[in-house]
Amino acid sequence: MKNQFTLLFLILLSSLYAQATHIVGGQLFITENRNSMYNYRMGLTMYFDSRNGNPAAEDSVVVIYIFRKRDNVPVAYFQAPKIERKLVSYTNPSCVISDLQTYSITYALDAIVNTESFSDPQGYYMTWDRCCRNGTITNIKDPGDAGSLFYLEFPALSRNNVKFNNSSPVFPLIEGDYACINTPFNFNFGGTDADGDSLVYTLITPMQGFSTKEQPSAPGRGSSNFPRLTFVDGISISNVIPGPKPLTVNSRTGMLSVTPGATGLYVFAVQVDEYRNKVRIGSLTRDFQLKVVDCPKMEAPTVLYRPAGKNILYKENEIITLTKNDPNCFEVMVVDPSLNDKIRVYGSAVNNTRDYFSLLPAEFATTTSKDTMRFEVCLDDCFVTYGNRPIRLELVAEDASCPTPLTDTLTIYIRRENSNNNPPAITTSLPSDYVNVTAGEPVNFTVYGKDIDKDELELYARGAGFALTSQGMRFQKASGKETVQQNFSWTPPCHARKGDTLAVDFILEDMRCEGNPLPVSRPVYFIVQESPNTPPSISTDLSSQNISYHIGKSGTIQFNVTAMDVDTNAISLTATGRGFDLHDAGMAFDNISGTRSLTSPYSWSPECRVMQGENSRVFLIDFIAQDKNCASATDTTTVELTVITDDTFEMPEIPNVITPNNDGKNDCLVLRNLPVGNCDNQFKQIVVYNRWGKQVYFTDQPGQNWCPTDLNAGQYYYLIEYTAKTFKGGLTIIK
Template sequence: MKKRYILFMLMLFAFSKTYATHIVGGQLFITENPNNYYNYNIGLTMYFDALNGNPGAEDPFVNIYVFRKRDNQPIGYLQAPKIERKSVTYANPQCGISSLETYMITYSSSLRLEPTDFSDPQGYYMVWDRCCRNGTITNIQAPGDAGSLFYLEFPPLFKNNANFKNSSPVFPAIKGDYACVNSPFFFDFGGTDADGDSLTYKLITPMQGFSDKANPSVEARGSSNYPRLTWLPGISEANIIPGPKPLTVNAKTGMLSVTPGNVGLYVFAVQVDEFRNGVKIGSLTRDFQLKVVDCPKMDAPKLLFKPKGKNTYYTENEIITVKEGDPNCIEVMVTDPTINQIIRINGRAVNNSKDYFTILPAEFKTKIANDTLKFEVCLDECFVTYDERPIKIELIAEDESCPVPLMDTLSILIRRESSGNKSPEVTTSLPGQYVHVTAGVPITFTVYGKDIDKDSIALSGRGQDFNMVDMAMDFKATSGKAQIQQTFKWTPPCNAKKGDTLAVDFKVEDMRCVGNPLAVSKPVYFIIDQSPNNPPAVETSLATPEITYTIGSSSEIIFDVLATDPDTNTISLAAAGRGFSISDAGMKFANKTGVKQVTSPYAWSPECSMLEGESERTFTIDFITQDKSCAAATDTTTVKVIVKDDTSDVIPEFPNVITPNNDGKNDCFVLEHLPADNCVNQFKDVTIFNRWGKQVYYSKIRKNWCPTSISQGYYYYVVQYTKKSYKGGLTILK
């Protein structure tokens, strides 16, 4: 093969040409190993004839070949070692037939497959080709010369630019059952899929492949149409096992059924197709053989029940009433025609999650023909019916008939009165069962559960003909002992129609008897009323809705905004600037929500940038409140803020003489009363010089100059603003 071996690096041993009629059936598999470097298992499950097969034909390993489906080109092969061999179990071992003994042999190997190496859209297939089949098969020609080819298709592992993960179906170990002539027989041949893919089943003619006696272990070839077995005359896929009801398979479950007409060993194959989202992604063949024998005639056991006080046997749909004080056990009989036959009795409650009854004794052995044996069905304390609905129990008697046990079923309806457990109670904090509600208006109340016996109880709620979650009703199930409570919350939706009535059943269950709880419920009826809605209102703490603010001379703008609603609705409060953003302007205001009343403070210190070069601008702010009722209403109040620039530039009169002698009078050259800054003219600095031009004082802030260590004389000052400057002279006397 020129293809590189992309499956695994192998050491290939030479096959011995061992010829034997040993192959009973089997199938191939490929399964994913998530989160593992060796990301796939590939292998074969084979059923081997342990009596007629040559032990030398039990291969220590198998070669599984992989081909591309589009053109049947070889991709590589895997040598899988034998990892397990175990005997096939029989459903009824004591009925074992000496001519049947089968091994289930598993070959498997873990390996790494690179998904991108398997990206052909039409997918791939693997085969195992080996001779020979069991030589005692009765429905094909030359069975000892017929080979076996097992086939499995799998999808590309890389699809739509992503890894496509998939595992082939998994099947439980086959049981070595056999069928009886002219008796119905059922055989579960179905599997499961780890990926949740759906499976379908159909009978096909088994594949033969290219191996034969001379070459029992050939290198597999790719093919779109492998050779198949040749049926005997009169045999086809429609009657692989002929008889009153030929072999069929349930297309959905894989259940095989047949009523065979003749003894023999019959080979058959089932094709299992795998679908994901309605698209077929894989297929495999499963081969096996079914032994049909001439079984001795066996008769099923018979269950009989005669109710107390009656002379006739129980008939279906008759209700047996067990009153308080009556015996807890009822007597049932079983009879079987066969001598020394073991009969086992079991039972279950059909319409109850737990059985709450026992069967004594549960196993018998007949001593004479048509022996009649008696057993009791004893009811536990928790076998109680709390209403008119009886509990249906199903009793099953099973014998040791071959190949599968024969059985009889008896169903009994039993109504049993309370055994002393007192009913729990459920109440609410409401004044009655009828509650008037309004769309958009919340309602809250408490539901209580109580048990006088102090048993564990569970509290839950359920809408009558509606889902509580769909209606946004909040009531979580809870449990506890003796006393419990839970809160019910609901805001009727706006689409709730006036006049409608919704009923919720609040149920408390006494959990003394798990699976058969004693329960009581209390309905609460919600009557939807019309939704009247009074609009909300919004106002501010301002005396007037207009504020004038002068930059540089006014303090911060502060006021409160109050929204109120006369109803119990949730209301919201928000602010919006007309033509500007509240936050971008530096205004401080938090939008809020609440019930009935909401307050939020407003604050702003306008800056010069807000004037955008103008001497005056007006900012209009809308404060809006809206209720959250179904008929939403709003209210708005508006505040205007007029922002101005302080353009006054009056310079105070400076003294021309100061006397810094610390007498507290005229000691300083006062600068703190200089004009305040405005948006176009801001204070820069003040400088004082002596008569020779030497600087004796400098400041960038409006700070008074109080000289103490300077000589008297004449000085000059310069006060500078960004747009103007002021100069003058000053005499200092000491």
């Protein structure tokens, strides 16, 4: 079901008041849907007792409340519909008991969440509060009157206006198994985290909440200290399920372990804390109930093996060596003290990806007490070993004990000779397996693989103590039938030191036996010689690397940059600004490549826009010459450009009378001394009008005098405009 849900408004929802004497356990969740319009899924997974509970209390929807953690202020609540209901299975289905049947029910809402509305640094929490628990619970007082409160903390979904990605942990479906008195019992209560966060597990006293029989589905209430269940006398969190080994949880894995000492129905809770970069960012509680019954006494089977030709049983860690002439099958025994017990055997080759063996028969039943049963382990042709590495074979016998099977495992180490598969051959195009290399000079050769049995082959390489890519070596894995080849290429880096030796193993695998290939290898040793490479040099034709430029007063900045390399290696000439982009600043410079000698011109006419409101700015430009064959061989020269715009502005005195009669005295209106302006007040234009307002002169170029020889004597007016100021005055022309 999809709903648009901004979590900015509270939605009025109806409450369901059926008494919920059915709750076995569960937990809340919030999951980010990163590729969906509905960016979050929120809800509840609940375990429901269908035998002892009230069937009418199985809600069609649940109401989940959200609070701000800092002050417990309610933020919102929402209605999550039931989307899934399924029966919880047993590890051994034949062990089902009549009064224990549990359903897993999931309620969820897909919502559009405005993450900016959840930005409080201390985060938020969700609750679901419901009454009541099963009245048959053994370890708490008044169980039929005790409520259940599920709790989940989550971090701010937006931090400093940046979305914070996070989902609560995910847990596998809990199996509906029960425990037996005085018998060790383990079950997995751990989960996984989609964000890679660390999870820490702790046993806690389950939360009770504020719901009661009279108000079984009370409106949510925020709290920093929710009520907890009250244990019966003699029970605490240290022995919530009492016995020879009380209930414990592995803090890293969430594995629960207990050897109970009395029958009953026991409730417990585990707090799961979520850490990212060693900082706790979230937490949730998982509630559950475990039933302890008095089971029939069962004993585990025992797996035994007596190697051929020996009178004593096999001892673990002993290596059995089989030649190609030995039989393919050997016999293994299983002893089980229980009468009429069913035994199943299975196994695996732990250090092979395929087993390449079979067990016959795989199942049988005991007919007498301490019956000895026999089965054969038959090895395929591909069950072979290469070198000194034995195959670790684990054989498991499993009986039909309840609630979970009892097992015994026998580990046998087997070294078996190859019978009919010829090893492939690997060669190279090199004259020797020892190659002298020089920094900056490429090395290329071909590696070949061949198999006389015409099997499938795989060819690859690995460095001795290093990754090929870390040294810039190129060799892609290749495959083929009967033959295969691949090229190796490498240009030793400039930092390679004389005398260094790097070994590369080229490995060819015969793939007739998938998961257990027959490998051969050939090492090649690269010996570094002294590099003849000379680093490049770079220079400019400037007399000084420090240039001062006044906007409006200086011309274009121009100079040439030259890179040289005495070797014949390819070089590049580039420029980069420290903290700025040359092109964006209006600078002109072309990055170029070539050999021996390169020259590229630089030019720039700074404009006011680059000043960013300042009167002075310094621009540092690094010009770099780089040997393209040896990336670490470089030379750099830096030019410092200081750009200045004057903050003073003084208008000179302008005469109000001129006599343009060509006598060389007071013939022109002197304008060449006008200020050029600065970045705050730039020159625009000069306009002269006659007494009737007609324009008789115009210029947008500063520094030009006006000599009006063709105008009549009389009264005129001038207007000198800058971007921030305007100057006006009268002018009399006398002839």
